[in-house]
Amino acid sequence: MTRKKYSDEFKQQIVKEAIETGNMSLVARQHEIAKSMVAKWVKQYKNPPVQKNNKKKAIDNSYYKELETENDKLKKLLGEKDLEIAILKDLLKNTNPPIEDKVSIANKWISRGYKAVLVLKIVGLSRSTYYYRISRTGLTKRVGGGRPCPGYSLDKANNRISDEQIKEWLTELIADEGYAYGYLKLTYALKRNFRLIINKKKVYRLCKELEILRPQRKFKPSFPRKIAKNRVITGSNQLWEMDVKYGYIAGENRFFFLLSLIDVADRNIIDYHLGLSCTAEDAVRVVQSALLKRQLYQGGNKPVIRSDNGPQFISHVFDKACEELGIEHERIPFKTPNKNAHIEAFHRLLEDECFSRYEFAAYAEVYEVVAQYINRYNKQRLHSSIGYVPPEEFYKYLRNGEKVLKITV
Template sequence: MKRRFRCPVEAKKEYVLEVLSGLRTEVVARKYGMSPKTLTTWIRQYEDEVGELVAKKQAETQQMKQDAANYQELQQKYDEALKLFWRKRIRKPILKDLVKKKVPRLQTVIVWIERGYPVRTVLRICDVPRSTYYYHLKHPERQQPISSGRKIPGYSYNQQGKRISDTRIVGFHRKLTVLLRRKYNVVINKKKVYRLCKSLGILFPQRERKNTVPRKAANNRVVDGPNQLWQMDIKYGYVAGKRRHFFLASIIDVFDRRIVAHHRGKACDTQSILSTIQQALLTRRIHKTKPKLVIRTDNGPQFVSKAFYAFCEETGLEHERTPIRTPNKNAFIESFHSVLERECYQRHCFESYEEAFSEVDRYIRYYNKDRIHGSLYDWSPIDYLRLVDEGAIEPKSIAL
């Protein structure tokens, strides 16, 4: 005869509660060693009483979840408020350190973090990436020991190893070094001889470069008519048949982009430049204008010569020179040379100087008469100036 499963009422209700909480009947029965049928009977018997407890527990669980969510939200708001408080409190002192002390940002970050302020807040104020800060912590910079250098011994050696006092070595350092090595077999370098000569006060002062030609820097100006500003420069060309270069010196009027005059030849000295300017003045029928005609060049040797300066003074030209390494101040003639390189030099392989000169002359005639410019209302330089003189189109003002 099978033994009946006996237990108190409270235990039965607990088993029923586990089933109503979501566990399967077979699992609970197997857990406590009873028959699933018996457990099903108890569920039907105590379902109403235990259901109230389940609902109560579910309500308590739901309330606990709600309280936890509210607590998490409050904690998040508190953290944000705390971050905002620290950010406002330390933002001004950190920015003062960055402005007044003029130290690297990373060094300022390290100082404030070592004082105990939040890492993320300090990094955000100083605009330093987190990766940079943590990389610095992992790979600190090695401080190089400060060395005072080798002490000056006060003597030198000759090739036989004999000491020679420094007080016996006087003179001018570079040539004196050569003489000491050749005549007296002293093992010494020119730096030491320079220091000795300097300490004795027998060094010649360095020569000062005297440029007798005054320099006038290129100023910003507005060009609204012809013969106000000319730009001039020199460009190389290559004759493949001779394996030699030739020179092209061009003058462009900034207003109408016309090549007023040009020189091409095997050489380009100051006299060639002056002849080209004279040709341009005759072409435009200019003698002395008020205000002065401005001619702008770079700092080539032809343009800084005394002859060029005297010519400008005599003809009433105002000569401007661009700053060093500033080709944009001479942009119009540089642009023309770029177009010339692309549309003429690169399309031809010159076999002789005559062929090169002829092709350059042909292209400049085409450039002035036929080649249209987008900045000139799609007219060529000659047509643009003619239409402006006739009043057919409105001239463009150029600020440069």
């Protein structure tokens, strides 16, 4: 029996889930590994091992640390001298500069990030004089801290719409009717098309995060978009669909994300990502894990992966990973969710049979409930589209040639 070797990336993902849920047993059961191993990885993450050095190395490290400290002091002194020379040059432009000029010069260097105490000492001004003068002349610029971003906006029906969903709508708009819109017109398009209550500043921020502000859209992607085409499916591992579902944790006032991957033929949820965030890297991990579970990682005919145009799937990270794995990635046309119907149907079931039945108090509860539901869906829930048998059972029938399948998607 060969021992399993787990990658550092897999260990980091397990540690992340264990810390987020606060339940190592649950995470261990979900990934079919020993709880002691999860505990060991978490301990290593919190207390990284200290390398034992010999006495000479310890002395060398101490010596170099002293040199580094001394070097920092010299750099600081040199920087202060350079600053003093620059300020004195400004002061020497006038033979006997008045207080107003001194205040202006001091404010110039303080606004560049230099310490006020040091600048005022070089200029020859007291702090009280400086602050009194700038309060009268209005040279100060007050910057408020502002409230933290809530991560959602409301629509006119008072529903909370997550920022990730808004980003997906923005991506759809610029690829369709709003291809020439700036952030201001995109704001009005969101209000008009999705009845969203949102201001132009937030739309600008989201566009900036997506890198779709107009001056930046001249960049040509190195991975051109492949439009999903009609396919005839006759067995498992020919076409997989992916999508992201958003949920809400009432007790913590934040969203969680479920990225699921379904086999169109046998309707199994082969793998999924559940977390408080969902990135392109998470989508790549789901694909890699699904290939391993279906024993397709090395060699064999790889499936086609179909997705919508969410931020996770249009990223260079995801497209590059698909290219390296030898997988064809196609994206459905905008406003055609029926081309991704199987994963959309699963997420509708998830909403009706799971999410709508709970008011989640904490992320740990979400993790447990969703994991149990997906396990029951795969192994126990009767599926009408595949002859009223569970997806895992139907997958075995297809693999053994006991069932014949032909569907057009």
